[in-house]
Amino acid sequence: MGAEAGAGGAGDAGAAGAGGDDGAALVPELRPISAERVDQLTVPDGFSVSVFAQNLGMARMLATYGDFVYVTRPTPGDVLRLEDTNGDGVADSRVTVAADLPLVHGIAFLDSDVYLVTENVVYRGTVDDDGNFSELTPIIDDLPDGGLHPLRTIGIGPDERLYVAVGSNCDACVQNDSEQATILRAPLDGATRTIFASGLRNTLGFDWHPDTGELWGMDNGTDSLANAPDELNHIEEGNAYGWPYCFGDRLVDPQVPNPPGTTKLAYCAMTTPPVLETEPHSVPTALVFYTGDSFPEDYRGDAFATLHGSTDRVPPSGFEVIRIRFEDGQPVAIEPFVSGFVIEQGQAQFGRPTGLTVASDGALLFSDDANGAIYRVTYAP
Template sequence: MTVTLKLLPLAVGAMFACLPYANAAQDNVNTLSNFRQTGNTTPAETIPQAGQTADALRKNLEQIKLPPGFKIELYAVVPEARHMAIEPSTGVVFVGTRKNRVWQVTDRTKQRMASDVVQFASSVPFKVPNGVCFSPDGVLYVVEQNRVLAFPAAQFFGEGGPDVAAAVVVPQGKLIPTQFESFNHGARACRIGPDKKLYIALGQPWNVPPKDKLADLDRNGLAGIVRMDQDGKNREVYAHGVRNSVGLDFNPKDKTLWFTDNQVDGMGDDVPPGELNHATKAGENFGFPWYGGGKVRTVDYKDQNPPAGVVFPQVEFAAHAADLGMSFYNGKMFPQKYQGGIFDAEHGSWNRTKPIGARIMYIPIKDDGTAGEAEVFAEGWLTPSGEYMGRPVDVQTLQDGSLLVSDDYAGAIYRISYTGSK
């Protein structure tokens, strides 16, 4: 980590010197990385937390079914809310999107609902800033389609306006080769591992990639998970054969990596299954594109020999339910049954005759470190008639042990708490 990422919040005021306005938006990150002001005086966008939209979202939540003793409430109105990162000391929630916004969600009164939702770092021209994650020492990482940025003390700098302290971890155009940029599978997910390295899941741009592109994809970590030092150095491919993972987390007990993976489309309503995978060491291959999900072979690669030692999923989810964000539950609020297990957000199908998904799944982890059978934890965002009221994307645990759920369709974050007897 460079010295610029170790700044104390108390030094914020002394770090900025006024400079002429940087006219080119692409220059702003370099300006901010030198702790200089861009001259941008446009107020950051704010999202009202009261009114018709909030009232309608609360009404919709009456349809959500949960186990006895649990309740769900509106935490924040957040347009296009995707992956979330919770700042360790203050509980400020940073929310990525598939557009050009990162949101800063603050609960100032600790009443477990947002006091304000403000555009974060509005001087920065983000492109698909879906992946957000925190290091244990409080640095926010934002992984875009083809760039990685770091923001020290983001919760404090973000209070000051459009300009924030920033550092470039991976420059624009260097996360993946630019010829592989695509609107398809371009949303990244990230985590800081127990080894203090930054892990990033990289989807590849095809449903099933052409054979002549496979080696280049694999060499660059697409259709895989890469890891690197927090300053971007020493990059390597950690996991191969991953079609499009948009959710990963580490088991606090044994420090191993788990991740979701979305299966191949167009093979039928009920095949292939979605996946929850378990990586125990670097270099493992999880079977794509030879397998489209589980042990179902793809048409394109059915005559090709898969790599030796393919690691098959720990859990097979319903086909096309689109399992995205996942996290280990590390809180104490929920009953013992849920502690140490995995919560998983199913975004919902887009190409199935009868829609499925739009729910939160729970997966227990056994004493031997393997997964038990998945079960539905929260559902109701998909109506009996097949209409989506919401589409969950990510799940994260607040400091009080409640569970946050993001929803990019409804533009909201929900909070699930437990009030029953344990």
């Protein structure tokens, strides 16, 4: 799933940052959660981080429906409903609401309907007053096979259509299926679908700006290019974003052949470049705009994104939650929001931020699929 972001080089795949010859670990070793470690996480003044739920296994994508919080688990293939029934900031109710769904990952709600996506299938069901799901019905059953990227995400746009992110099936290659490395769009019944945007290697995290309704997403750069940034893209209908021929600001990937009938340089000149970049191989996994009312006013309309963390880089990149500042509907800066999961001089870590959702009380929740936890970020002036 990986990719990395940061300052791009001169267009060639370099080795900078992909070391390890000095004995440093390419993959920081996992350490367990402890109260002391959580207390050492770094957040802006006035914010605090606590553990909302633990022992969840492969906790991936999050979604909120009323006071309920849902988490998908591709392995074992189920969806859990969590609830904090006594208001102490910790989930004390845990119910399995969907099962037997291998690689279930994306989840979205519209009114009383829930949509889930696995590698090949989009399901629809209804949600009752207790937060339970009805029997799920497949509405799309032929999404492309995933290969390297079998985990899909799903969202519902302001136009009340489904948007499904389908990653590439490889790190750097020309795809045989035009629906791979895209975001697809379909009506709510899934009866038809079109390619909304292409050239997106693996845009797991995407969301619509609450004021402009415009779609923004973070794409994972090519693993085998040491200097390929992860990208924040303004995703518009019909646009091509460059992969596999280009990375970063229209830089040419030397690993793949020319597109049919043209050169990579000419093709890349016609693609849409990223608006902002993150450090290479930081692996953006979820993105959500803040729509709550418990954070300071200047956070509304900003986005948060999880950076799952590198597996092939020294020093490691990612392993944090970032804030993407927006002004007048446009992103202007990326800055750390929750950091400190990498410890022991980069040799270890105790969390890989994964899913994101804004809870009904305005808290920001993010999951960690390494230690099987969900964290809760709150603000108190």
